[in-house]
Amino acid sequence: MSLSLADTVGKVRPSKTLAVAAKARELREQGIDVINFSAGEPDFDTPQNIKDAAVKALQAGQTKYTAAGGTPELKKAVQAKLQRENGLTYTASQIIVNAGAKHTLFTLFQALLNDGDEVLIPAPYWVSYPDMVTLLRGKPIIIPTEAENNFEITVEDLQKYLTPRTKVLVLNSPANPTGSVYSQEKLQALADFLVDKNLYIVSDEIYEHFLYDGARFHSIAQLSEKIRAQTIVVNGVSKAYSMTGWRIGYAAGPENVLKAMTVIQSQSLSNPTSIAQAAAVEALNGSQSAVDKMLKAFQERRDYMCQFLLTIPGITCRCPQGAFYAFPDVSALYGKSCQGRKINNSEDLAELLLTAAHLAVVPGSGFGADNYIRLSYASSLENIRQGLARLKDFAAALI
Structure with missing residues (x-):
């Protein structure tokens, strides 16, 4: 055999x-x-100031293990970014740094999913969402959307696909591949419905800085304390700062979820690259030009x-x-x-x-x-x- x-x-x-x-x-x-x-x-x-920060960290000998969930300096930079740009306040224990936002999502699904747990994923979706869920023995439930509705889900869609096994809803705005951006009004309608449904919302916000024709970015976590308590915000430096190869992503959310992610990361990744973390501090804190x-x-x-x-x-x-x-x-x-x-x-x-x-x-x-x-x-x-x-x-x- x-x-x-x-x-x-x-x-x-x-x-x-x-x-x-x-x-x-x-x-x-x-x-x-x-x-x-x-x-x-x-x-x-990658902008020169960010590369310079990496060189400086390298020359200063910042080449050793860091805390599993990210350096204190980078967590502080993430906290400041989320407060400054999104009006979201988190403690350091509610934040984790990972090896890219893809790794953030994978670690998050590891922390959340048991066998057969259902994850609602609107389609069109980023290619990796369903396969990550499947790898971790969850069940991806695809919610089809239409171009006429801006490829966005509605409360009626959620009512149709929600079951007792539903544990997570994935939201991606601005969206890959469609470029759709949920308005505050549409997000509020979803939040009002979801707040009592006892499920997690994974808000993938990696494209938040790329908006056109007056579109404005809103995170569902901004809309109320209740919905924020159910939401894990996922982001990173790859897209906004052209740092795809540096592999730094991060998440913010409920402390018990982030603690579980950190434990998993300590037994898998150990920590994101120390030099890349130093560069990410400069990306978030430095010039945004x-x-x-x-x-x-x-x-x-x-x-x-x-x-x-x-x-x-x-x-x-x-x-x-x-x-x-x-x-x-x-x-x-x-x-x-x-x-x-x-x-x-x-x-x-x-x-x-x-x-x-x-x-x-x-x-x-x-x-x-x-x-x-x-x-x-x-x-x-x-x-x-x-x-x-x-x-x-x-x-x-x-x-």
């Missing part, structure tokens, strides 16, 4: 975004000019991408209010063919775009929305112009 793996491994899919990015890299290494719209990271360098610079560039790129997509027959697209992705509906292209191959779904389309047009996009199937593809505008305006031209030529050549 052969040795076996955990049964959950066979139920988990590789990340679609990372898989597409890897394939694009392979083609580039072969000398093929691939334009990559799959990236979930800003194309800007680099964030404003990125936002201005993303606004220009978003506007161009959205306007261009609407010129391509068979493609429709809402203009996102936040994050840095467009999420066009491409289902009108299904049933057509390219190079003798029929396009049946978003994965077929994404594969053909990569091989025939040398354009890397992420299929919507990975986000629970097969009629769509995700295009990142975290790329230069010139790349966006060239990439969209390739998409238009590809669509026009379909038969």
Whole structure:
């Protein structure tokens, strides 16, 4: 009898975004000019003041273990950020620092879920939410949403999908991949309904600084003390400060939850990288001018991408209010063919775009929305112009 793996491994899919990015890299290494719209990271360098802080920490010998849940200096910086920008007050014992917001979410689900606990996840969703829940023997319950409703859930949706086994609701605003941003009024309606339902709300706020056309960010934790007591705020420095490779995320919430996360982290990660934590202190406490610079560039790129997509027959697209992705509906292209191959779904389309047009996009199937593809505008305006031209030529050549 052969040795076996955990049964959950066979139920988990590789990340679609990372898989597409890897394939694009392979083609580039072969000398093929691939334009990559799959990236979930800003194309800007990490700001110099943040890099300088890391160098200073390195030279000062800050290269040893830290407290499992993060250094006191970084926890203090997170506390100050949450108070200053979000009006949220937490003690140090209500905060944890992790190796990126993805790790924050994984550790959080470890702390919350027992076998069979249900997690409500609105779709389209970030690709990793359902698989994290499955890995930890929870049960992802997908709540479908519609473009006409801004891809947002309502109280009526919650009433339909809530069961006695529901333990967690995941909210992501601004959202990946749709760019939707919940208004305060919509969040208040959800909060009023959820406050007596005895479940946790995981509020993924990693894209909070990327907002357009007057959209404003609101955390559901801001709306009342009762809902804050049920909410775990998840954030990090990866997106806002172009620090994806530094791997620093954090969470704030009820003390018993954060204590459990810290215990888990002490037995798994030990601690986030000491030098990266020092850099994150500077990111949160230092000048925010680099964030404003990125936002201005993303606004220009978003506007161009959205306007261009609407010129391509068979493609429709809402203009996102936040994050840095467009999420066009491409289902009108299904049933057509390219190079003798029929396009049946978003994965077929994404594969053909990569091989025939040398354009890397992420299929919507990975986000629970097969009629769509995700295009990142975290790329230069010139790349966006060239990439969209390739998409238009590809669509026009379909038969």
